[in-house]
Amino acid sequence: ETGVTQTPRHLVMGMTNKKSLKCEQHLGHNAMYWYKQSAKKPLELMFVYSLEERVENNSVPSRFSPECPNSSHLFLHLHTLQPEDSALYLCASSQEPGYEQYFGPGTRLTVT
Amino acid sequence: DQQVKQNSPSLSVQEGRISILNCDYTNSMFDYFLWYKKYPAEGPTFLISISSIKDKNEDGRFTVFLNKSAKHLSLHIVPSQPGDSAVYFCAASMRIKAAGNKLTFGGGTRVLVKP
Numbered sequence: 001e002t003g004v005t006q007t008p009r010h011l012v013m014g015m016t017n018k019k020s021l022k023c024e025q026h027l028g029h030n031a032m033y034w035y036k037q038s039a040k041k042p043l044e045l046m047f048v049y050s051l052e053e054r055v056e057n058n059s060v061p062s063r064f065s066p067e068c069p070n071s072s073h074l075f076l077h078l079h080t081l082q083p084e085d086s087a088l089y090l091c092a093s094s095q096e097p098g099y100e101q102y103f104g105p106g107t108r109l110t111v112t
Numbered sequence: 113d114q115q116v117k118q119n120s121p122s123l124s125v126q127e128g129r130i131s132i133l134n135c136d137y138t139n140s141m142f143d144y145f146l147w148y149k150k151y152p153a154e155g156p157t158f159l160i161s162i163s164s165i166k167d168k169n170e171d172g173r174f175t176v177f178l179n180k181s182a183k184h185l186s187l188h189i190v191p192s193q194p195g196d197s198a199v200y201f202c203a204a205s206m207r208i209k210a211a212g213n214k215l216t217f218g219g220g221t222r223v224l225v226k227p
Binding site for chain 2: 063094102
């Protein structure tokens, strides 16, 4: 595997379900990010982890819970989501102190 | 309040001609700017970037221009090729505390290059 991978690519879940999105980067980077892209809206930053420490939480509701067990892996735990949370969730990584972020293919999430 | 704006949602250009994509920003704290390209069902791919201390950066067919006083940047693609058809996102970066950087994205411009 190369670059940034995300699983699953598609996910349909009910409002009472608990699920997790997984991201893995194979680039040796030390910072990882979660972004959300809703229909007809720009990409929005959700969380930033640098050296496995969360350094930014962009006013994201607590039903989204990130976890970064090591510099290569990032999870987004989902719990009691709402239909308006349906979106494309993108993971990215970068090498600090660089600026370029490299993105995974995304997980298309539908909440029913 | 959108801090990074791409006012043209779409652009159509003939193969071989120049494509010019524009982006405006409002926050003078941004210190680095990037362009990404996105194909359907894929994540954004980094294309080219520019530091706020420069006014031009060139990489092959792609050139980014930055006008700090106008808070405006543009991406020139010349010559345009059919494979350049994609959605292009402008992004502006700001450092977060001591580590990591925060990208703020524009809404994207869909480019169609006609053969």
